[in-house]
Amino acid sequence: MPLQAGKLAGAHVLVAGAGVTGKSVVRALTAQGAQVTVTDGNAERLAELDGLGAELMPGLSEPPAGTALVVTSPGWRPTAPLLVAAAEQGIEVIGDVELAWRIGQTRENPPVWLAITGTNGKTTTVGMLESMLRASGADAVACGNVGYAVLDAVLEGREVLAVELSSFQLHWSSTLAPLASVVLNLAEDHIDWHGSMDEYARAKGKIHTHSKHVVHNLNDEWSRRLADENASAEAVRVGFRLDTPKPGELGVVEDLLVDRAFVPDPVHAAEELGTLADVRPAGPHNVANALAAAALARAHGVSPADILKGLHEYQPAPHRAQEIAEVGGVRYINDSKATNPHAASGSLHAHADIVWIAGGQLKGASVDELVASIAGRLRGVVLLGVDSPVIAAAVSRHAPDVPLQTLPSGDDDPMTAAVHSASRMARPGDVVLLAPAAASLDMFRSYGHRGDAFASAVHRLAGEPTHDGG
Numbered sequence: 001m002p003l004q005a006g007k008l009a010g011a012h013v014l015v016a017g018a019g020v021t022g023k024s025v026v027r028a029l030t031a032q033g034a035q036v037t038v039t040d041g042n043a044e045r046l047a048e049l050d051g052l053g054a055e056l057m058p059g060l061s062e063p064p065a066g067t068a069l070v071v072t073s074p075g076w077r078p079t080a081p082l083l084v085a086a087a088e089q090g091i092e093v094i095g096d097v098e099l100a101w102r103i104g105q106t107r108e109n110p111p112v113w114l115a116i117t118g119t120n121g122k123t124t125t126v127g128m129l130e131s132m133l134r135a136s137g138a139d140a141v142a143c144g145n146v147g148y149a150v151l152d153a154v155l156e157g158r159e160v161l162a163v164e165l166s167s168f169q170l171h172w173s174s175t176l177a178p179l180a181s182v183v184l185n186l187a188e189d190h191i192d193w194h195g196s197m198d199e200y201a202r203a204k205g206k207i208h209t210h211s212k213h214v215v216h217n218l219n220d221e222w223s224r225r226l227a228d229e230n231a232s233a234e235a236v237r238v239g240f241r242l243d244t245p246k247p248g249e250l251g252v253v254e255d256l257l258v259d260r261a262f263v264p265d266p267v268h269a270a271e272e273l274g275t276l277a278d279v280r281p282a283g284p285h286n287v288a289n290a291l292a293a294a295a296l297a298r299a300h301g302v303s304p305a306d307i308l309k310g311l312h313e314y315q316p317a318p319h320r321a322q323e324i325a326e327v328g329g330v331r332y333i334n335d336s337k338a339t340n341p342h343a344a345s346g347s348l349h350a351h352a353d354i355v356w357i358a359g360g361q362l363k364g365a366s367v368d369e370l371v372a373s374i375a376g377r378l379r380g381v382v383l384l385g386v387d388s389p390v391i392a393a394a395v396s397r398h399a400p401d402v403p404l405q406t407l408p409s410g411d412d413d414p415m416t417a418a419v420h421s422a423s424r425m426a427r428p429g430d431v432v433l434l435a436p437a438a439a440s441l442d443m444f445r446s447y448g449h450r451g452d453a454f455a456s457a458v459h460r461l462a463g464e465p466t467h468d469g470g
Contacts, residue, residue, distance in 0.1 A: 002092060002175060003069045006106050009033030012066045015054070016082055017073025018046045021096050024050045024151045025071050028103060031155070037064055039082065045231045067091055071099055074168035095172030097144065097165060100151040102175065111158060113176070114296040118184030120343040121289045122146075122264030123317055125283075126183060129162040132310030137304045145169060160300065167203040177210035180238075180299035183290045186222030187342035199296025199470050205230040213238055213299040217288060218249065229334045238262075238299070240291035242284055245270075247300045250291045250298075252276070257291060262298035270461035274308045279322030284347025298405070319451035321347050324458045330355075332419070332458040333436040336451030341370040344437035346375045351431040355422040357454070359385035360438030367437060376398035383407065386442040414443060415453035419461055430459075 003011060011034050015025050018040035028047060029036045037052035040046040041057045050056065062085040063070060070086045070093045078084075104110045114133075116126050126142045133140035136323050140160040143153040150163050163178070170176075183204050201222060208214045208230035216227035219240040231237060238248065238261045245251030247266035250259050250273075257273040260266045276282075279290045294307050302310075316322065319336040324331070333351075338344040339360075348354060348370070354377050371394040380403040383396050388406045395404050405421050407414055422432040434454045436447075444450040 001095075002102075004102055004105075008033065008069075011068045012037070012064070013069045013071060014060075014063050014067045015071050016040075016076055018042065018049050018056075019073055019075075019442075021073045021149065022051060023052070024149045025096050025099060028099060028151055028155060029071070035465050037067075042290065061085065063089065063091055065261045068200045069094065071096065071230070072172060074166060074172065075161070078171065080280050081409065085455075087150065093172060094174065095169050096149065096151050097163075097169045098173040098176060100154045101173070101177075102151075103151070104154045109158075111154060111176035112300060113163055113179040114161065114297070114300060115163045115165055115176070115181040115207050115211070116184065116292070117167070117170060117204050118182070119187045120338075120340070120346070121184045121285060121292075122164045123337075124286060124320055125182075125289040125293050126162045126164040126308065127317060128290055128314050130294050131305050131314040132293060132297040132302050133162060133300065134435065135162055135309040135313060136297075136306040138300070138302075146160065147151050153369045158394060162296075167200055171203040173206055176207070177212070178207070179211075180213035180215060180296045181207045181211035182215035182217075182296060183223045183226045183287065184208060184217055185220040185342070186226070186290055187340065189305075201226060208235070210237065211235055213295075215292060215295045215299075217241075219288065237308065238295050240288065240295055242291075250295050252287065252291075257287070257294065259294065259298060259304065261295065271304045273304050274311050278308060278311045280314065281312075281323075281350075283314050283321060283346055283350030285350070286321070296391055306341060321350070322451075322455075326456045327423070327458070327461045327462045328421065330426040330430050330432055332432045332454075332461075333434065334451045334454050334458075335433065336438060336440070336447045336454060338435040339439050339447055340436045341365050342428060345370050345373065346434040347433060347435040348377065351433060352377060353379050353430045355380040355382065355426045355430055357382045357384070357418050357422055357432065357434045358391055358436050358438065359383040359388045360436045360440050360450075361385065361442050362390055362438045364386040365437075367391050368398070370437060371395055372398040375402070378402045379427065379430050380422065382418045382421045382425070382428070384443065385436070387438055391437070413457075415450070416457040419454065419457035423461060430443075 013034045015038045030053040039060035130142040142162040143150045145166045146164040205226035214231040214235045217223035240250040259271040260314040322334045335347040384407045440450040
């Protein structure tokens with residue numbers, strides 16, 4: 001039987017992990033009156049929690065006697081000895097998201113959860129959803145894996161939560177029951193943590209188990225499958241697609257975003273939510289994200305007018321299909337957040353004539369299907385990073401006539417060199433697109449650092465100030 005938040009007073013709870021999530025969890029548990037112990041393999045990090053009212057015990061491999069619940073940080077793998085030992089002893093293990101849900105349910109007016117997961121597009125979708133909700137006047141906030149902990153949002157009394165959830169967070173959730181949920185898409189990712197694609201998918205699908213409105217992407221096989229496998233018999237199923245919607249769906253008619261799900265007579269009527277031009281950044285993948293956000297917002301009762309207002313007021317996050325400048329009739333676009341081939345595909349298919357800057361750490365992902373699908377759009381390819389040879393081989397197989405340059409690994413300023421190489425290949429009307437299809441840590445501190453380097457190089461090319469800040 002799960003230990004509900006209302007029963008936490010006096011209960012012995014072990015917190016696994018003393019990072020940012022651990023600190024939030026300790027504060028929440030002590031506020032509930034729990035007796036809290038925290039463990040972490042990093043003694044210095046553990047010491048930072050001194051004074052929060054918890055007992056600190058470094059490097060535990062088994063729960064202390066009397067432990068009623070373990071709350072783990074999302075980065076801890078299920079194979080961690082402590083978590084395995086807890087499971088063997090019949091002690092429930094949950095994550096911060098599950099704890100946030102249980103605490104929220106103790107409130108007189110529990111917060112409304114609208115939950116989003118998927119391999120790509122989560123942050124864009126949760127941002128669009130937050131904007132739509134706020135346009136309707138709701139006390140709404142984007143939280144979860146987007147940087148603002150959902151536990152903090154619950155403790156601060158926010159009324160409507162647009163929650164981005166990772167597969168790690170969902171793995172440790174069991175009773176979460178959002179008003180509406182969506183799996184945007186699925187592609188291979190985090191297999192090292194979950195052990196297999198099926199386990200990764202199983203974690204993602206848990207978002208739907210107790211959801212009242214199960215939203216799914218009809219253009220993504222995994223999204224459809226996870227809705228089929230996890231939706232309850234009582235759940236309302238809502239699909240979205242990039243073509244004409246059927247009754248019970250959202251979709252696109254000519255250049256209009258259309259709702260045929262949340263209308264009184266879906267067989268004979270539809271509501272217009274906006275146009276393709278209202279979706280920023282542009283591209284089919286972001287139209288899908290906008291439809292997903294609209295479906296979740298409509299489940300909460302947001303009007304079509306406020307959906308449109310929210311789309312207009314939404315400000316895309318940096319490094320996501322962000323246009324930096326136009327130089328000599330060539331547009332330079334930063335999509336450094338495209339850290340895997342599936343994410344890069346959306347940006348690449350949004351433009352007709354592309355000089356593609358790519359490369360980094362593929363982490364074993366295949367790029368053949370991606371390169372084959374966009375070969376006819378390529379005007380040139382510039383590669384950098386550790387897995388450049390893998391992408392170069394795919395380009396040679398599927399686009400042998402496209403100019404290709406691989407930058408040497410020892411270049412002091414690789415992104416400036418890449419931008420200059422791309423500019424020489426581009427012609428007016430083309431797009432120079434940074435969509436790496438790979439992680440960044442072989443050459444940069446993060447995808448954000450990589451995107452900033454691209455933007456600075458483009459500004460230098462245009463003769464503009466770079467605002468590097470030293």
